Amino acid sequence: MRIEFYNGNVASAEGAIHAGCKFFAGYPITPSTEIAEHMALRLPQVGGVFIQMEDELASMAAILGASWGGVKSMTATSGPGFSLMMENIGLGAMTETPCVIVNVQRGGPSTGMPTLVGQADVMQARWGSHGDYEIIALSPSSPQECFDMTIRAFNLAEEYRVPVIILMDESVAHMSEKVMIPDEKDIKLVERKKASVPPSEYLPYKADDFVPEMACAGEGYNVHVTGLTHDEKGYPQATSPEVQEKLVRRLCDKIRENEEKIRDIEEIEMEDAKIALVSFGISARSCKSAMKKARKDGYKVGIIRLKTIWPFPEKYFEEISEKVKKFIVVEINYGQIKLEVERMVGRKKVVLLPKMGGDIHKPEEIYGKIKEVHNGN
Amino acid sequence: MEIEGEHHPLDEYLRADRIPHIWCPGCGLGTVLNGFLHALEETDIDLKNLAIVSGIGCTGRIAGYINVDSYHTTHGRAIPFATGLKLANPKLKVVVISGDGDLFAIGGNHFIHAARRNIDMTVICVNNYNYGMTGGQLGPTTPLESKTTTTPYGNIEHPFNLCHVAHASGAVYVARWTALHARRMKDSIKEALNKKGFSFVEIIASCPTTYGRRNKMPTGLDTMKYYKEKSVIKHGIEPEKADIEIGGEIIVGKFVDIEKPTFNEEVEKLIRRFHK
Amino acid sequence: MRREIKFGGFGGQGIILMGNIVGKASAKYDGKNAVFTPSYGPEARGGAASSNIVIDEEEIDYPYVTKPDVLVVMSQEAYEKYAPSLKDDGILIIDEDLVHLKNGVGRVAKIPSTRIAEKLGKRIVANIVMLGFFAGVTKLISYKAIRKAVLESVPPKFKELNEEALEKGYKYGIKWREE
Incomplete structure (x- = not known):
């Protein structure tokens, strides 16, 4: 165990590193930028990749891609960027892609108050992308919790195969406090369920307990992943109300039914x-x-x-x-x-x-x- | 639909259970898919490590018909998704196949930045001059004066010359063919697949149902005849000189083939500084 | 007991770093709780900058400084802006060459920190001189703790210089206390 004096942003980035995050894609935006800066510094040291994308649409798409590439991935932003991410947060929910999004909330709407605190993205975090889906969002009150909750966010993302949002706020992000960093062996990490059957028997969106097993690119499973309504095989069934019914219910129920565990x-x-x-x-x-x-x-x-x-x-x-x-x-x-x-x-x-x-x-x-x-x- | 005793040489590449495809009769996409699979056959790429990423639109559906790891993402975002995929797992060969609207209108910014960074991927753009899936609207490559459902009096916007955009953005390989040039198209795709860095192949393809019909090429065959009449092969020409105008010649060929370090190589160098 | 400290000056003087060092010193090396919050204008240089630290043996809930017990100012603008918020029995610490006092405010401790830093060869360490002075005057942090925090916050090749700066300021502070 070691003690650091970190602000919430840096603590969150360190939490990500300790959770095994190996990919960060982001776009600079106040008041979240220190997360990207710290990830740019740290990821190469742990064999990971940092990329500054052209915007938040791309950042969100890139972390989904990286997650399907088999690694834990993350982005960080604030309100205006969070708005742009909504499109691919929906894709993440629909394709059940584990990933973590930090939204350091500032005053809104629109450009609002870039350097000052807000907590007005709560409903956007829940309902921001179109269609019915469920999401997990956590809210830290201190840099220590930024560290701990970022690790938990990765664990929840992996466990439930869902984008997890850390709804931070500017105050917590920019205040520095004592942060206890446990030894690696004392940090409990959760990894996504891998495909447990041979490719011939594998159905990428079949779930016995709400959450399907995940076969990533290059693992030999020839998985088709689509944002269209899809059946257990992963194939588009965009004109089948029955398939839609089953899929949307599961996407929502896997979170709703586990609320007490996530709480x-x-x-x-x-x-x-x-x-x-x-x-x-x-x-x-x-x-x-x-x-x-x-x-x-x-x-x-x-x-x-x-x-x-x-x-x-x-x-x-x-x-x-x-x-x-x-x-x-x-x-x-x-x-x-x-x-x-x-x-x-x-x-x-x-x-x-x-x-x-x-x-x-x-x-x-x-x-x-x-x-x-x-x-x- | 399965025909007993019939076996197509490309069957192993296809998700046979998803055929027939959704494309219209006379559409150029079948030719492109065929060309792509033949090109693939001629490379050493291990299919296990091939990932196809597409956006939205008729071309976007290609990803779903090829029997490899394939990702049908959101409109315009195939390239950034593919960027994440490639950077997370560098042993993958990542190919983006999508349409002109997807890659150059809604996704235009991602295209130019991926090319600028020289991300190691092949991008194949099927350019059919319009938005086919939504019923034939103006796209970023629709030639001046062309009729589409949103330019009923003729297009007044200047179209993109995609190869020029790719070249100016930094692509290391740039080629253009039409769906008529089946063999040359295949060869270029093969070269692009074997190329390290951001390679780009534009394939001009017919869309009789929504574009041709309104522009005096009502069948796929009319379009093919048009390509035959107007195409001129000019390898090595400056891409900026290869504009496409209605009724004018279509300059095709391989325009750019250069070397420069890829983003992936730079990332690996960086990581090696900490892991000797 | 909850203690609120505010550092003020203009951007480029290292005001934010001062706050960070004090927070780090008390949280990491004095075993107390500390919250540090920076605030700065949109300009990277020249605008008003301040940093705020709360130190307490108990848990700190509200993180911001509202009525500082100690106000350290290194510019006239910061002095004029923040002096009214100083607690009645608070201590005002100033760089005597940069701040001209207008009306009598409680206890004042003065140091020519920028001049001392210039004599040491680098004007940029004025903030470290001031930190030493702050530690000596207030005793809110131990010298050992602030020394450690300074050394881990500055580039290796400037460690000696910064240590010297800190010590000069600290001694000046002890002297002030004795007087």
Whole structure:
């Protein structure tokens, strides 16, 4: 184990290296650029390839190609680039290609506030590409979590054969903190299931437990991979509603049915909490400051910190809403996760404490909102 | 459809269970596929290590008919996908086969940058002067004055000269043929496949259903006759002098064949600095 | 106890590096928690730059500096911009040749850091002189820790120079404390 002092971007890049990432394709964009820079420095040292592409469309396409070439691959971007990636995130979901995308969120919409914080890409991460699909998105609150979660993102991508998004924010990306880097032997890595039968018996999109075995290029399986609706053989069946039904259900259910396994929530002081602050990323840290002060002053308040944002922990909220009276959703946008919480616990129980971007919540504003909600205003 | 006792010499290259293909009668794509497979047969490429990548469109469907690892990606993105594939697994021979709209309109930026980087891959562009799959719209290579469904009064845009674009962007091998030049096309594809670096072959091919019909070449045969009448072989000519104009001559041949280090070689050099 | 520190100057003075070194020194070598956040204008050189560090033995939740306990400024612009935010009992540390004080603010520690650096042969180490001074004046980080952090943050061939710069500044700081 060694201790480093890294910012979130560098920690995430190091996490990728420790997860065995061997390919990075990206396009420079503030506030994510340090990830590309660090990967450019590190990948040749570990026998990997870094390439700066002509845009984010290409970056996303390239990491899918690299994943089919048999290696773990990653890209990093911010809002405007994330928008361009949506096309091939859809291809990744459809072709079930493991890969990791870091989106360091800044203030939007459009070019917005390139150097300042935002958390308004939450819904885009879930719904940004067209059609029905499910995705996994994680949200780190510290450089240490940037490191740990990047490794987890690769593991989840490999396990479920799905693009995994790390929804970082500018604050976490640019703050430096102590990061503990475990020894290699202490890092648990997951690898994609390889084809276990001979080519004559292999069906690239047949899945007994939701996730099919993956045969990459050059392994002798002559796999056809297409973004068209395809059958178990991988062949296009673009006019068959039956094939579409089966495929889309599986693409969604492999994540939905595993939500509890994927779920990662940090509960703080929730045992007796009547008010819960629901937050993620940098916002959760402001919540913690506010919660500590409120607890001292006798308010029964706790925190539900979403480390995994997608799939949304529906059952969790259903259950916890039985004991919590009010949920205050603290996020740097105009109400996105709030919609999800409302969906599960009902609109009456949810209060939004938004921020449009450019700055993070001050603990005092959150404290003020706790008092207000407690007093029934 | 299987005919008992019949065996085509190229059967082992095809996904026979996917035939018949979707292409129209008179389409040039069958000739291109045939030429490509014959070229392949004449190389030493191990099929296990061959990967075909395509984008979207009629040509994009070629990937699905060849019995190797094949990737039918998104519109315009075949080249960046192929770039990732090749860089992740350098032992692969990566071939991109796609259409003019896919490679040069929506995917144009990727083409020029892959050529500039000299990524080790072969790109075959089937140029049929229009968007066939969507019903015959204007494409980046549609000749001036041509009629398409989105240029009902005649095309007013200047078309790309693809070989000129490829050459100017840095491709190490550039050739153009029409679907009429079956043997020469095959030879060029073979050369391109054997070439290290970014090699490019343009094949002008008929699209009677959506282009020919509106431009006085209603059958595949009319188009072939047109190619026969207008094609002039000029090896080694400066690609910029090989513009295509409606009614004008079609200059074909091998225009560029040079050597320069590939991106892959540079990456390997870099990695060797840390792994001696 | 939570301590907030802000370094301010103009781009190119190494203000961001100063923050990084202080954060690294306390997190890696003093065994405390530290958060460092840079902020700089869109210009690479000449614009206003600041770096912010929070140090605490406890877990740090809110990561930003709002009312610094220590403000270190190396330009007039930074002084004017940040001095009002200094805590009432905070310490203001300045490069006395670059900052002219306008009105009385609490405790002030002055050093001609740029001049000292010039005497050492490289004006560019003014920030390291200032770091040494900061450590000596505030004792918020140990000399051992900041020395280690400086040495691992500078190019190998400039290690000696930087060490000398740090030491000069530190001694100047100790002297200030004694006075």
